[in-house]
Amino acid sequence: MIHVRNLSKHFRISTHSSGMAGTLRSLISRQYRTVKAVDNISFDINAGELVGYLGPNGAGKSTTLKMLTGLLVPTTGDISVNGHLPWKTRKRYVARIGAVFGQRTTLWWDLPVIDSLSLLQHIYRIPADTYQRNLAKFTKVLELSPFLDTPVRSLSLGQRMRADIAAALLHDPDILFLDEPTIGLDVVAKERIREFILQVNAERKTTVLLTTHDLTDVERLCDRVMIIDQGKLLFDGQLSQLRARFGGKRELVVDFAERYDSASVVGADLVSLENQRATYQFSRGETTASELIQRISSQYRIRDLEVREPDIETTIRRIYEERLLATE
Amino acid sequence: MGETFTLYLRLLNLTLRGQMQYRASFILSLISTGLISLFEFGALLLVLIELETLAGWTIAELAVLYGLVEFSFGLMDNIFDGFDPRNFGQRVRLGTFDQMLLRPVPLITQIMGSRFELRRIGRIVIGFAVAAAGILVIPMQWTLWKVVLLPMMVIGMVCFFGGLFVFGSTVTFWTIESIEVMNILTYGGSYAMSHPVSIYPGWLRAFLTFIVPAIFLNYYPTLYLLDRPLPAGDWVAFLSPLVGIGVLWLAFRVFKIGIRYYQSTGS
Amino acid sequence: MSTFFAIVSRAFQRHLTYRAATIAGLLTNFFFGLVRGSIFVALIGSRGSLNGLDAQGVLTYAALGQAMIAYLSIFSWRELMDAVYTGEISTDLLRPYPLFTLWMGKDFGRAILNILTRGFVIMLVFEWVWDLYYPQSGGQWLAVGVSVLLSWLLSFAFRFLINLSAFWSPEASGFLRFFYTISWFFSGFLMPLRLFPPWVQTLAQFTPFPHMVNTVTEIYLGLLTGPALFQALLTQLAWALALSAAGALVMRAGVRRLVIQGG
Numbered sequence: 001m002i003h004v005r006n007l008s009k010h011f012r013i014s015t016h017s018s019g020m021a022g023t024l025r026s027l028i029s030r031q032y033r034t035v036k037a038v039d040n041i042s043f044d045i046n047a048g049e050l051v052g053y054l055g056p057n058g059a060g061k062s063t064t065l066k067m068l069t070g071l072l073v074p075t076t077g078d079i080s081v082n083g084h085l086p087w088k089t090r091k092r093y094v095a096r097i098g099a100v101f102g103q104r105t106t107l108w109w110d111l112p113v114i115d116s117l118s119l120l121q122h123i124y125r126i127p128a129d130t131y132q133r134n135l136a137k138f139t140k141v142l143e144l145s146p147f148l149d150t151p152v153r154s155l156s157l158g159q160r161m162r163a164d165i166a167a168a169l170l171h172d173p174d175i176l177f178l179d180e181p182t183i184g185l186d187v188v189a190k191e192r193i194r195e196f197i198l199q200v201n202a203e204r205k206t207t208v209l210l211t212t213h214d215l216t217d218v219e220r221l222c223d224r225v226m227i228i229d230q231g232k233l234l235f236d237g238q239l240s241q242l243r244a245r246f247g248g249k250r251e252l253v254v255d256f257a258e259r260y261d262s263a264s265v266v267g268a269d270l271v272s273l274e275n276q277r278a279t280y281q282f283s284r285g286e287t288t289a290s291e292l293i294q295r296i297s298s299q300y301r302i303r304d305l306e307v308r309e310p311d312i313e314t315t316i317r318r319i320y321e322e323r324l325l326a327t328e
Numbered sequence: 329m330g331e332t333f334t335l336y337l338r339l340l341n342l343t344l345r346g347q348m349q350y351r352a353s354f355i356l357s358l359i360s361t362g363l364i365s366l367f368e369f370g371a372l373l374l375v376l377i378e379l380e381t382l383a384g385w386t387i388a389e390l391a392v393l394y395g396l397v398e399f400s401f402g403l404m405d406n407i408f409d410g411f412d413p414r415n416f417g418q419r420v421r422l423g424t425f426d427q428m429l430l431r432p433v434p435l436i437t438q439i440m441g442s443r444f445e446l447r448r449i450g451r452i453v454i455g456f457a458v459a460a461a462g463i464l465v466i467p468m469q470w471t472l473w474k475v476v477l478l479p480m481m482v483i484g485m486v487c488f489f490g491g492l493f494v495f496g497s498t499v500t501f502w503t504i505e506s507i508e509v510m511n512i513l514t515y516g517g518s519y520a521m522s523h524p525v526s527i528y529p530g531w532l533r534a535f536l537t538f539i540v541p542a543i544f545l546n547y548y549p550t551l552y553l554l555d556r557p558l559p560a561g562d563w564v565a566f567l568s569p570l571v572g573i574g575v576l577w578l579a580f581r582v583f584k585i586g587i588r589y590y591q592s593t594g595s
Numbered sequence: 596m597s598t599f600f601a602i603v604s605r606a607f608q609r610h611l612t613y614r615a616a617t618i619a620g621l622l623t624n625f626f627f628g629l630v631r632g633s634i635f636v637a638l639i640g641s642r643g644s645l646n647g648l649d650a651q652g653v654l655t656y657a658a659l660g661q662a663m664i665a666y667l668s669i670f671s672w673r674e675l676m677d678a679v680y681t682g683e684i685s686t687d688l689l690r691p692y693p694l695f696t697l698w699m700g701k702d703f704g705r706a707i708l709n710i711l712t713r714g715f716v717i718m719l720v721f722e723w724v725w726d727l728y729y730p731q732s733g734g735q736w737l738a739v740g741v742s743v744l745l746s747w748l749l750s751f752a753f754r755f756l757i758n759l760s761a762f763w764s765p766e767a768s769g770f771l772r773f774f775y776t777i778s779w780f781f782s783g784f785l786m787p788l789r790l791f792p793p794w795v796q797t798l799a800q801f802t803p804f805p806h807m808v809n810t811v812t813e814i815y816l817g818l819l820t821g822p823a824l825f826q827a828l829l830t831q832l833a834w835a836l837a838l839s840a841a842g843a844l845v846m847r848a849g850v851r852r853l854v855i856q857g858g
Binding site for chain 3: 349350352353354355356357358359360361363364367368370371372374375376377378379382383447506508509511512515516519520523527528529532
Binding site: 011069070071072090091092095097104106108110111115119123124 | 334339345427
């Protein structure tokens with residue numbers, strides 16, 4: 001379905017040194033440096049897979065996505081999606097994919113949602129019965145009825161995302177590209193979107209490629225995860241593998257009911273103890289969170305606690321620092 | 329082809345909706361665009377009450393010359409508004425052009441259908457009225473050729489200036505800096521050619537022959553309509569649509585190259 | 596008073612960073628001026644002059660017109676309207692400083708910069724192609740200076756007044772456009788008023804607009820001297836004050852409306 005071989009995207013950025021001398025110099029001869037936004041990555045995604053594409057900001061996720069959706073032409077390498085070279089056969093290719101961008105909408109800003117969807121029916125040449133069926137389904141599952149007649153500019157972020165996802169799937173695309181679909185949403189809204197994506201992937205076998213910063217998105221949705229940093233593909237495999245190998249230390253933050261002078265416990269490192277708040281670090285291999293909590297509560301009185309997962313930045317930094325490269 | 333046009337009409341319909349939401353403001357704007365054209369010609373008219381002719385042209389003849397340019401340029405300004413470099417440049421900067429690339433329909437149709445300022449129709453109406461008044465007052469002697477020439481002339485001007493807009497939009501893929509210069513060609517050029525070219529100094533006449541070929545776009549055709557002598561024979565009057573369509577065709581080709589450039593370098 | 600000066604200088608500096616004199620903008624002014632000048636000269640044609648305006652006079656008129664576009668904001672100015680619509684006006688209302696004077700100060704700073712960068716520069720550019728007329732005496736120059744100042748004040752008061760329509764309508768752009776359009780004709784920007792039939796000139800005198808462009812240029816060209824000159828300056832002043840007073844009054848009503856309705 002998606003085949004990527006030795007894909008690279010280089011950008012030429014003009015550099016100017018600061019100060020008067022630099023400005024004068026740049027007037028005479030422009031100096032450039034090459035930024036490798038995507039550096040020789042390769043992967044295959046089969047039909048029906050739900051893949052997470054992770055990486056810190058500026059890692060190359062959006063650039064990869066833009067190449068996959070035909071918005072950007074690669075510098076070198078091969079892309080084949082659904083048998084197409086995305087940027088080359090634009091109109092035919094784009095008819096079979098759906099895309100949602102967290103940062104901006106694909107709908108018409110001043111129009112009621114339903115008018116945008118209706119226009120999309122004509123743009124994608126969706127047969128009337130398919131359109132009605134999908135519209136009814138999405139309206140029900142994503143609870144769109146309250147705001148179908150509201151202009152897109154008046155929607156809350158959560159409502160807009162739901163409308164955008166519905167719009168992206170109206171024409172039964174083979175592939176769905178999601179660029180940070182849950183960004184800025186509250187927990188309830190995130191869950192709703194995730195549920196919907198799972199449903200779509202299960203029922204229609206839609207291939208889904210999703211970029212995100214949210215580790216919970218990944219845990220809920222993806223069996224397979226790819227990690228990119230500084231343009232290079234660092235990991236491509238099962239989520240369980242990722243966690244097992246690079247999971248890193250989790251944190252448990254405990255607020256005690258009284259002051260303790262020491263709060264050490266077996267199976268975890270006490271990182272700090274201040275004003276009745278203790279922070280422990282532990283790793284999955286050694287202890288589970290519940291075991292640790294039991295152990296602590298058997299020795300100390302707990303008022304409140306919080307489990308913190310290692311964030312993606314830390315995990316990735318770990319991966320990069322330990323120079324663990326991707327498998328193909 | 330028909331499907332594309334239907335899409336264009338649909339997009340246009342959505343663009344127009346909401347424009348008349350504030351009736352009073354809309355009507356005043358509509359009147360204003362008409363008044364601008366009317367005042368510009370009216371100023372000339374009022375002075376000519378005393379002076380009678382401008383470079384040998386009577387008021388009625390000037391009305392035909394002026395009116396046809398206003399009508400055509402107004403038409404162009406509405407049809408090609410999506411390609412106005414200011415609007416298109418903004419679209420590229422904001423990233424909404426990417427959205428157009430993700431839809432399985434022609435880009436040019438989407439761009440043309442994305443904007444249409446209904447309030448600007450005032451200019452088209454007044455242009456028509458002034459030209460019609462001139463034609464009636466002279467009165468213009470109709471022939472079959474002239475009937476053919478009139479729409480050809482309009483098409484020529486619409487396509488030419490539309491083509492300039494499209495060129496300007498292509499430039500915005502690269503930079504937004506220099507597009508202001510385009511104003512001289514479009515607004516300046518059309519303003520200059522709504523008066524007889526003979527009143528201008530040599531360099532401006534050269535500008536209106538080679539850069540904005542007003543000579544072919546409207547001057548010779550108008551001479552023909554007014555039964556005034558043409559320098560090289562009647563056929564030069566009929567070159568207008570060729571010049572216009574040629575420029576527009578070239579502009580669209582360059583635009584397609586511009587899209588490739590945009591896809592190579594991103595935003 | 597020092598506050599006023601601070602407002603003016605800050606506006607001046609702010610606009611300085613805008614690169615107000617873009618080459619393209621200057622070229623556009625230059626082009627339009629050349630075309631307009633050619634039309635004016637062709638009109639005068641074989642007669643040589645009309646109603647006191649000869650070829651040099653009309654060319655200078657065309658050049659002046661282009662030079663004045665910037666500081667008078669002839670084509671459009673809707674900053675106040677936008678401030679009302681975005682709600683930014685509330686920050687001004689919270690300041691212990693009269694709103695009218697605040698905006699006047701901001702506009703004055705901008706106007707001074709425009710006179711320097713667009714006004715003088717454009718006149719210099721036109722001097723390069725045409726033989727322009729210049730005031731002959733110090734007294735004439737002084738009169739021009741006063742008239743320019745008054746024309747700015749009048750223009751500001753007019754723009755301020757019509758922008759106040761924002762307090763009464765959620766979409767008043769049409770109202771603005773209409774009045775700007777009227778002003779272009781009656782100010783003499785499109786065509787020297789002198790060239791019009793007397794009844795048009797009389798009609799124009801019922802509006803404040805001639806005193807934005809036409810009066811300034813006629814003083815500059817030496818067409819108004821002695822008592823006529825003083826009368827013109829006084830009329831400019833009267834209109835400027837009248838519009839300012841109207842602006843201040845209408846503004847108070849508008850603000851009250853805003854406060855009552857809750858923005």
